[in-house]
Amino acid sequence: MQRLYFLIPDKETTSVIVDELNSMGLTKDELHVVGKDWRPLEKEGVPVASLIQTSDVVNASKRGAIAGAVLGLILGLIAHFMLIDTNIVWITLGMIVFGTLFGVWASTMVGVSVRDVKVGKYDKAIKRGAMLLIIDVPDEQEEVFKNTIKRHHSDVIIDKISTKDQKQNVPEGH
Structure with a gap:
């Protein structure tokens, strides 16, 4: 299109x-x-x-999802190495999901104001x-x-x- x-x-x-x-x-x-x-x-x-x-809301939410997922992955790995005896898969997946959702939310708030x-x-x-x-x-x-x-x-x-x-x-x- x-x-x-x-x-x-x-x-x-x-x-x-x-x-x-x-x-x-x-x-x-x-x-x-x-x-x-x-x-x-x-x-x-x-x-x-x-x-x-009329705004940048769609592109901003895509950028936010990517940035949030990457940040969630990094934080999940850091949490795994700081908290011994934890399951890396669940912590990392949880942080990726949380980071993605937070990134979409935060960047959408910014994208609405960008023409x-x-x-x-x-x-x-x-x-x-x-x-x-x-x-x-x-x-x-x-x-x-x-x-x-x-x-x-x-x-x-x-x-x-x-x-x-x-x-x-x-x-x-x-």
């Missing part, structure tokens, strides 16, 4: 594009809009982007009244969607998440 970002100049064009994307087979679960005045679009049935689409790098890139335009439409499309159909929208709406800016953008979205300290 590819996540595409369409910066659209106004609500009316956004509504037309959403209708076009629906006719091309995209469902409401694959479309999300971000904008200053999104309420009229929501009344038309255009799904509004949630924290999952998604691509959404943040368009904050100024959104504040001026533009709408950001986020769509998830299958890899093999990415060009079809981009070309169709560009052909009908040349004023729309189309972007997608790149590997560089994903790495750039790591908050300081991680």
Whole structure:
């Protein structure tokens, strides 16, 4: 799946594009809009982007799970060597599970407050009244969607998440 970002100049064009994307087979679960005045679009049935689409919460929880599991493994091994006559398997597994859960919880709390790098890139335009439409499309159909929208709406800016953008979205300290 590819996540595409369409910066659209106004609500009316956004509504037309959403209708076009629906006719091309995209469902409401694959479309999300971000904008200053999104309420009229929501009344038309255009799904509004949630924290999952506009923040770094998903990536942060993945990083937290990995970091927590590694820390749990290390602490489990340390506990085993400090507490003689203990079962290394149960202590280590327990610490890994605890570390993973704690890592997910802690990093999710941080991830909610970190703006998604691509959404943040368009904050100024959104504040001026533009709408950001986020769509998830299958890899093999990415060009079809981009070309169709560009052909009908040349004023729309189309972007997608790149590997560089994903790495750039790591908050300081991680």
